[in-house]
């Protein structure tokens with residue numbers, strides 16, 4: 001990502017204090033410590049310092065103020081140094097917003113002596129959080145690790161685990177991801193006997209999610225329901241909430257909503273966190289939704305809800321707040337994000353000021369101009385000037401392939417060419433697409449040519465069936481009431497607990513108003529169970545109870561996992577199978593056990609803080625002994641008594657290798673977390689445009705530049721959605737540092753059907769002289785005419801300044817086929833040759849195209865290629 005942040009700063013630490021404090025240090029200075037001045041106390045060894053304590057004086061000294069703002073331009077510096085009221089930094093892509101946040105944190109710790117424990121920084125992914133933490137630690141040393149740098153979701157999980165007792169709920173709650181939520185919704189729809197054609201679980205869940213993101217509870221949700229659904233939708237929502245609660249579970253949206261509710265209902269709890277977090281920083285602010293915004297206001301607003309008088313707590317002034325964002329990069333409206341949060345900032349946070357950044361340090365002027373020309377077509381956006389002094393750089397390369405396979409082949413060839421020439425590396429190259437389904441074609445080709453690559457997102461490791469089953473076992477151990485998890489594995493592998501037996505248990509649970517898990521403890525009272533089912537249910541309940549006992553006795557997560565995989569018969573079943581797929585399932589489970597082992601190993605690493613010489617937790621940087629700095633001073637009372645300010649539990653955390661801690665980690669792994677670390681991975685990154693936010697690569701391929709792909713089909717007749725697609729294009733283009741490619745396919749298979757998509761309208765927005773077309777295809781054949789006629793707009797048929805008209809149409813074709821050959825026809829898709837006839841220009845073939853039937857084709861004319 002933003003790799004260039006530290007290099008000139010490091011050497012500067014070695015300079016004499018007098019020299020370094022007044023001017024930026026020259027790069028390339030040595031890093032020795034001998035000339036350290038008296039004003040600069042010895043400091044931590046910084047990155048990679050390891051666990052040994054450095055001898056007094058041998059460590060790196062504390063960076064000076066001048067060093068921490070070194071290399072920043074004036075407004076960036078202003079933002080870093082700002083003290084007092086709330087600040088909004090708005091600026092286009094690549095202008096150093098994230099860098100400003102990182103440097104500001106370092107400055108707070110290193111210069112303003114802010115205790116790292118009082119810093120809360122919010123990033124968009126866990127990956128970005130880890131990176132920001134590392135960078136700050138690089139700048140000011142390991143004591144900075146105590147700060148909270150996390151996503152909204154992770155921060156809320158931590159708060160809820162500590163405070164959920166106020167709601168009289170167990171802190172061992174499960175976190176339901178979208179697949180869990182969907183399963184629960186399916187059960188609800190079935191139980192309520194809703195017509196599956198009219199009520200789709202996904203739609204209902206989307207609607208509920210939107211309610212939650214707007215902090216709307218079921219009882220107040222009727223007027224948001226679609227017309228005629230004012231009873232059904234809120235009813236389903238209420239049921240869903242009831243069952244989540246019965247399962248002691250929260251879904252993703254709950255994590256934020258419940259934290260806000262907690263703060264509003266228990267102002268003294270909120271006050272505790274306002275006292276703890278005196279510095280709050282938020283990256284990617286344009287993508288916050290109303291619930292997240294409410295959370296920021298609870299923590300940092302000027303007028304939070306009043307504290308109960310009997311609490312005796314005097315409210316504290318709001319903490320310092322800095323948010324950074326770019327309204328042009330708001331791409332999560334479908335998850336409730338709203339740029340109103342940016343536009344209303346100055347109004348909502350009293351005394352707020354805005355800082356603008358205008359210089360882009362990431363991209364060439366060519367890349368920027370292309371991005372600006374696309375985004376400038378959006379109406380009602382504040383005009384921004386974004387410039388770069390990196391020079392014009394290379395032209396953008398355009399390429400039109402015949403099919404998505406041709407597109408992938410071109411990209412593979414081009415990457416190889418660039419890498420061979422030493423122009424770029426695999427690790428500095430990314431391929432972006434609009435939807436996950438597009439990754440398939442790239443993977444096919446990349447595997448074939450042996451290109452090292454990594455797909456971020458898609459069917460991820462944690463979404464594989466066997467891994468999900470294993471997680472469900474663990475969740476069911478940790479939380480016996482977790483209905484979705486228990487039901488998922490109760491008969492997996494098959495152990496003779498059929499649907500009927502499960503229904504009988506469920507009925508009993510419903511009648512007794514207890515959870516399914518509790519009913520399993522009272523099997524004797526369940527009526528009508530067959531003897532065999534009863535025996536199997538008992539065995540299952542005993543097995544789970546045994547593992548819960550293990551957990552209570554302190555067994556670590558990896559131990560429990562390995563044990564349950566054996567005891568449940570899951571591993572044996574896979575081992576006995578002859579199915580090849582089961583073999584790879586076994587491998588994945590082995591891998592998952594390794595993940596747990598690594599987690600446990602990590603939890604037991606003890607690091608020593610070089611500054612204090614005391615042990616700190618390797619993961620969080622939290623001191624393992626009591627740290628007086630983190631003791632709230634308001635009452636001096638460290639015990640948590642509701643209604644009083646208490647400790648935050650941050651004093652002396654034990655290494656946590658427990659199952660709940662492991663599950664928490666697993667539940668929060670976001671897509672973008674799988675992004676490889678910079679160059680070192682040496683693989684090409686494939687990902688959706690949404691996941692690309694905040695990242696940068698030397699060479700970027702933006703693919704599928706077709707109307708109906710990008711912009712997405714759904715947006716073509718919806719102006720609001722088209723604006724969002726445009727912002728997505730802006731995000732994509734501005735990821736490129738040096739080299740940008742735009743590609744498309746004349747015909748691609750979508751949803752199993754060939755689609756002829758005309759060129760993306762975004763290409764026409766770019767000045768032609770920015771583009772260099774390597775290949776264009778003339779729309780002369782009937783299939784392209786059909787494609788052109790599908791768009792409602794009579795579009796200008798020029799591409800990047802090149803007018804169509806000359807040259808020969810270049811559709812794919814084959815000269816000869818034999819029976820059994822697989823072919824790809826641009827109109828009919830994949831087929832198998834079943835007969836051949838004729839020869840020369842009369843050669844024909846019968847090709848079976850599956851559901852489209854068998855067709856006889858003239859080889860000379862058929863637009864197809866042999867696979």
Ligand SMILES: Nc1ncnc2c1ncn2[C@@H]1O[C@H](COP(=O)(O)OP(=O)(O)OP(=O)(O)O)[C@@H](O)[C@H]1O
Pocket residue numbers: 001002003004005071072073076091092093094095096097098099100326329360361362693694695696734
């Ligand atoms: N003053 C500067 N001098 C040199 N390089 C800089 C400066 N400011 C930022 N950069 C570099 O420019 C690149 C973009 O910075 P950064 O990622 O912080 O921008 P951003 O505004 O957060 O971008 P995005 O909008 O995509 O999130 C990074 O490589 C960063 O190190």
Ligand SMILES: [Mg+2]
Pocket residue numbers: 097098099694
């Ligand atoms: Mg950024």
